[in-house]
Amino acid sequence: MTILVTGAAGFIGFHLSARLLKEGKRVVGLDNFNDYYDVQLKRDRWAQLVASPSFRGVEQDLADYEGLLALIREEGVTTIVHLAAQAGVRYSLTNPFAYLETNLTGFGHVLEASRQAGIKHLVYAxxxxxxxxxxxxxxxxxxNVDHPVSLYAATKKSNELMAHAYSHLYNLPTTGLRFFTVYGPWGRPDMAYFSFTQRIMAGEPIQVFNEGKMQRDFTxxxxxxxxxxxxxDHAPQPNPEWDRMQPDPGTSYAPYKVYNIGNNKPVELMTFINTIEDKLGRKAVMEFKPMQPGDVTATYADVDGLMADVDFRPETTIEEGIGRFAEWYKSYYGAHADLETAVKAAGQ
Structure with a gap:
């Protein structure tokens, strides 16, 4: 099995690629290394992957459809995990075209290349x-999820609709994964837990929206x-019980399925911040701000489908997960972060 992972230098793509290599799979990783966040962080993730003889890293943009199709065919790819995307809710308020180009056009190229190359299973974020x-x-x-509150969300819903069309028209097995607030070592600097840690380590105030009363299913x-x-290895099959009179959005008469992947245990933002403080051994200075456009008050995943189909339910506690992230952060950024803190303290 040769697996193509798009966005392999990204947070989830890197960790998935590393796991696949550990399991003896051959991985082709694709990334365009855009500058939405620190490119050096992406390079450092990538360097660990290219050290494996079972990994081929390709720097390429999804806008290059012909190059994508040629790569899939040349490498004998059988399965694609499409994780490359323009992420971030707030960024979509000021840079909408980045989402249209990457999340819609880019995904369209992945779908068509999958069809042309006879991919056996397309898994997408x-x-x-x-x-x-x-x-x-x-x-x-x-x-029903027909009322998105951000352009980012609208593009992700569009991905699910596009995937269903290809599953229906071309019998392409597609699996959509609705991720719930992913965190951990080598994470994305634009995520709240990461920026909180940066600022706490540097002795700078953090912005806490909606008085910290929001809940997230941190995973x-x-x-x-x-x-x-x-x-x-669990490509979706047509659901013979699917009812056209009462259609279930999560499954289909076509080889199409959608899953939630969340911790199934929502945590209030203030509790999350307190856990970061505890693991860093430092207190945060907080600036309370109103709710931001595009945000939602709570997320909470029903993961029954994941449990039923592959016998898996996420179990890592916030204390365990944040502890591991804090250890990684201090190892990767520690000297620089401590220097910033010392300089700031000396100035006071």
Missing amino acids: SSSSVYGANVSMPFSVSD YIDDIVEGIYRLL
């Missing part, structure tokens, strides 16, 4: 953001990777 204005908890893949990276790994 969706997001808990698709639940948008929904307030019924926990979020279920059987819920540790190893749990996410385990869920993806188990699903790779």
